[in-house]
Amino acid sequence: LGTIEGIARAKGELFAGLGPDATAVVNLDDARVAGLVRELHHGRNLRDGTGGSGHVGAVDEVSLARARFELVFEDVDGARESGGAQRRIIELPLGGRHNTQNAVAAAACARSLGLTPDDIARGLAGAEPPPMRVAVETLANGVCIVNDAYNANPHSFTAALATLAEGAEGRAIVVLGEMLELGSQAAQLHCQAGRDAAGVDPVLLCALGEHAGDVARGAVEAGMTADRVLVSGSYADIARAIAGVWRSGDAVLVKGSRGARMERVVEEMRRLGGA
Template sequence: MKERPVIAITGSAGKTTTKEMVSSILSRKWNIYKSSGNSNTTWATQKHKKNITDKHQAVVLEYGMNSKGTIAAHCETIKPTIGIITNVGTAHIGNFGGEIEGIALCKSELIKGMKQTGILILNADDPNSKLLSTSGFKGQIAKVGYQNDADYFAYNIQYNKKGMTFDIKIDGDSHSLFIPIFGHHHVINALLAIAVTHQLGITPYDIKEGLKTFLTMKQRLKFLRPGRGINVIDDTYSANPEAAKAAIDVLQNIGHQKKIVILGNMLELGNYSIQGHQEVGRYIAEKEMDLLFTVGNMSKEVGNGALAAGMPADSVKHFSSKKELHKYLKRILEPKTTILVKGSNKSRMKDTVQFLQKLLKSSK
């Protein structure tokens, strides 16, 4: 290995999962340094710089962003040789005047700040990634996807009881892979990890084994079976419109006969807030979910969007408090139901997950 790979991952969603996937694969062969949990601030990057030593054969870091210049500051502290941009979405869009172009410009700071002859991995299926500025970059660009033409293309994507399976061609040979997490968006994260590790010479076997055993994160599409024939999908770590739609897709694919969506506020959307919440409501109606419950002042707009898209009025209910919501859930829950609980971390929708776990375990 001529140069130690320094891999930096940014994007509106999927950073931590992609980091864990990359790390799991690389650690099968190398002694790696990775950022812990979801620590992705510039302060964390300064700390990482002090902790990385010569014994580390590869470095895998997450570069977070909530304003202009943040990613540039990350790159000044630790210059990546490889950059991964998972997607360009609406997370923190309130800090950019509600404009997606502003987010794309700031994500592009990774491209400008990394080694200019390095490797850049992009998401071919994300339309907003076309807004990223790659002009002047002289390195190799690899793209991943399952919808559009890509260097690393997944096909035959399937849900099973424990996660996702998919096929991919690597060096002309077909390989079947498994990831222990649900959602097509996580297949994209896996493809990003496959692309970077394959570029670094890791074998398809080690890629396959690393993905099978990567560390999944709490409160991120965790499938729970607390009891009474009722399942709960805990996706309460963070929320934005794209992530909410992805979670609804998961519910549609793995849910029981009856499907309930419980949504709290999606924060940091700024001028885009009403539109973003209503967009999610329309999507819930399109996917024909059985019931929609919202709690929190902005989440009411999700219900408005669902009603406008034709969801029956008796299937949509807004609650002024979690206490009121929990009281109602006690009355109406029945077997063969799957409940998706989602909201921004500050909305503390995990309180509802904990309530459901306690309620359903005690009545097994």
């Protein structure tokens, strides 16, 4: 596929395969998706987005552990024509703007199946966060761990950093393990991950794995000082380094591919900080 555009084109085959009576749920937050559906699907399109546009939209307020947003249904009983869109306030037990996007897409799918706005609001409020997917816990010492260790790729790492930057109340600490299956671009993408991590101004950036040096190089190139960047092959050493700088109110993001087993850093931090 070669490029993101190539991947998007391949995904567009899903739209092309829909029959004329099918409904396509379209994410307006992604210009590629919006363009593809206009080109490839001529049936019913139910549009969603977090900018408040589309048939189902949201205006949101996010934190590390939760998202509170207004869900706007403009496809209910001619609401688009009358200007009388139905609105529901949602308390989603999942942090991060990307989870708000996911929730809005789920709401649009539910609307296409005939669920009411009240049904959808109740369902989203009762959602249970999966383990190690932006799972937030606070240690006895007041340090907040953002355990996003289930998996990682460059896009999800960027989303996790955005969650940290937008929702953390205190200082940031970032721990990144190997992002696997990146092929010939692995070194370049890990270097970019280091630059992205530097953008949230962490008090400490820890990198582990084959491309940890590339992460460190990117962070230093982006302006972090070398004494705030740690490359290590030991989960325990990383946890001890974090414990050497953390203080109550800090937020520690832990991210990595499944094969990197970065939850071991979380386990060590629990031991040091008091679970």
